[in-house]
Amino acid sequence: MDTIYDILKAEHDQVSDLLHQASRDGLKVTFFKIKLKADPHMMGEEKFFYPVLEEIEDLRELVSHAYEEHNEAKTLIFEMEGMDERNENWTAKISELKQSIERHIEEEEGKLFEKARNVLSQERAEEIAQQYIEFKRSYMNRIETT
Ligand SMILES: [Fe+2]
Ligand SMILES: [Fe+2]
Numbered sequence: 001m002d003t004i005y006d007i008l009k010a011e012h013d014q015v016s017d018l019l020h021q022a023s024r025d026g027l028k029v030t031f032f033k034i035k036l037k038a039d040p041h042m043m044g045e046e047k048f049f050y051p052v053l054e055e056i057e058d059l060r061e062l063v064s065h066a067y068e069e070h071n072e073a074k075t076l077i078f079e080m081e082g083m084d085e086r087n088e089n090w091t092a093k094i095s096e097l098k099q100s101i102e103r104h105i106e107e108e109e110g111k112l113f114e115k116a117r118n119v120l121s122q123e124r125a126e127e128i129a130q131q132y133i134e135f136k137r138s139y140m141n142r143i144e145t146t
Helices: 004-025 028-054 057-081 090-119 122-145
Strands: none
Touching: 004 028, 004 090, 004 122, 028 057, 028 090, 028 122, 057 090
């Protein structure tokens, strides 16, 4: 069965591809694809993954840093939502978002996941994956029906 790391890593790869696409095409529609992936991803991590990690003394600092990085990305996404792709700052905002998210992904995969793997059992990592998948399913359903 998939662990939470497998699922998050697969989504990171999808977002990275979209970020590359956005820096090539500069389209707002590509930005919206990023937002559609990143919003529930961050929400799901904050709901089911980070709280478990925060219980581990050793991980507390890394998790609080991860929250800060999420907030940085959320602020950028919010700003960009209200911007026109013809705005002279648009391209710079895309690079900023790309850098910000890529840095965060690197830290999650390189530090947070590594440390979590050492403390969480395989079973726990699969359990969190199930919760995360359920949450995403209902989130996506909600989006489709509104
Ligand atoms: Fe992530
Ligand atoms: Fe994250």
